[in-house]
Amino acid sequence: MILTDAKIATMTQAAPYGLIDDGSVVIEQDRVAWVGPTGDMPRVYEGIDQLSLQGRLITPGLIDCHTHIVHGGHRAAEFEQRLNGASYADIAKAGGGILSTVAATRAASCDDLLASALPRVDALLAEGVTTLEVKSGYGLEAEAELTMLRAARAIAQARPLRVQTTYLAAHTVPPDYRGRAQAYISEMCIPTLDRAFQEGLVDAVDGFCETIAFSTAQLAPLFDHARTLGLSVKLHAEQLSHQGGTHFAAERGALSADHIEYATPADAKAMAQAGTVAVLLPGAFYTLSEEQRPPVAALRSCGVPMAIASDCNPGSSPLTSLLLAMNMGCTLFGLTPEEALRGTTRNAAIALGVSQVGIIEAGAQADLCIWNVEHPAELAYRIGFNPLSKRMFAGVFQ
Numbered sequence: 001m002i003l004t005d006a007k008i009a010t011m012t013q014a015a016p017y018g019l020i021d022d023g024s025v026v027i028e029q030d031r032v033a034w035v036g037p038t039g040d041m042p043r044v045y046e047g048i049d050q051l052s053l054q055g056r057l058i059t060p061g062l063i064d065c066h067t068h069i070v071h072g073g074h075r076a077a078e079f080e081q082r083l084n085g086a087s088y089a090d091i092a093k094a095g096g097g098i099l100s101t102v103a104a105t106r107a108a109s110c111d112d113l114l115a116s117a118l119p120r121v122d123a124l125l126a127e128g129v130t131t132l133e134v135k136s137g138y139g140l141e142a143e144a145e146l147t148m149l150r151a152a153r154a155i156a157q158a159r160p161l162r163v164q165t166t167y168l169a170a171h172t173v174p175p176d177y178r179g180r181a182q183a184y185i186s187e188m189c190i191p192t193l194d195r196a197f198q199e200g201l202v203d204a205v206d207g208f209c210e211t212i213a214f215s216t217a218q219l220a221p222l223f224d225h226a227r228t229l230g231l232s233v234k235l236h237a238e239q240l241s242h243q244g245g246t247h248f249a250a251e252r253g254a255l256s257a258d259h260i261e262y263a264t265p266a267d268a269k270a271m272a273q274a275g276t277v278a279v280l281l282p283g284a285f286y287t288l289s290e291e292q293r294p295p296v297a298a299l300r301s302c303g304v305p306m307a308i309a310s311d312c313n314p315g316s317s318p319l320t321s322l323l324l325a326m327n328m329g330c331t332l333f334g335l336t337p338e339e340a341l342r343g344t345t346r347n348a349a350i351a352l353g354v355s356q357v358g359i360i361e362a363g364a365q366a367d368l369c370i371w372n373v374e375h376p377a378e379l380a381y382r383i384g385f386n387p388l389s390k391r392m393f394a395g396v397f398q
């Protein structure tokens, strides 16, 4: 198939957008065979069926590289508590927060978790998401963590998209290990990681480095173990305070350090050296009414790739719109619309360690979005409007 009469944001070159004004994409099975200005199309492709897009924009399929989309229950009551004056940390210390979602998640079966996640997944798909990262981390005991990961894998059976799973048992210390974080890591997180790995349930390992969760020293044995299994690591770092997580993540060659509102210019430098992606999560910043912004200027000047994700979770970011996350990345964090789109395509793919997605070039996966817009900046510009015309996953229009 040939998609023609299109603007194409290939995201392959440096800014702006790798844009081709009057372009075509040749698709063979699940791959892009050729992309370029229509006038340059090789003659071998003459005679193949052409679909005119009448000037519409093609981008790579969007990638949401940080979600907790599998979880039981919701936390609307806490939203209300926060608006009555309680802070996110207060609620967590009082046994609410993550732990209330843990109770609801443990009570749910794999089928329940899948069924409750799918409407949220569908909201993301409707806006052009073709690759989705899903974390565990609301089980905090072996069986419930494994169940979450199985539900995450089941999403890719139930819907046409790619799922990357992340093991986040080190999300917070469960009540039965209170005050014994290190024992929780060695007795629960590490042995369960082995089981998840053997079952093929895990693509990467994550942790939450924060005063209300784990220190870098407590996370170190888990990250060491991930490395012995050949698994990549990533980290929730510097979200609410500076704990050294970003530096620790960079030192260990992490795929990404996520949130990083409190990261410093020195942290940005360490990330640049390690090739660690900065995953910015404006939905959590917005929901928690945070004021400390991630060090975007330092990230930019050091050349750290920036990604944007929904952080879809029931507590700090009940967000199921990647387009809105892009808008917030621009409005709240000062990203350009070009950086926002790069952040949900090419850089999001790097944050997941997945190649051949997030860009449009020969050999790449044919995961594409077709948009009813004239210019790619429109994607981050509108608020609450979805201009998606069609979504293609693995060479098939959905």
Ligand code: DI6
Pocket: 097, 098, 101, 171, 208, 236, 239, 284, 311, 313, 314, 315, 316, 317
């Ligand atoms: N940081 C977050 O923003 C989420 N997890 C994390 O480590 C919040 C999780 C929750 O509140 O349920």
Ligand code: FE
Pocket: 066, 068, 236, 311, 313
């Ligand atoms: Fe998160």
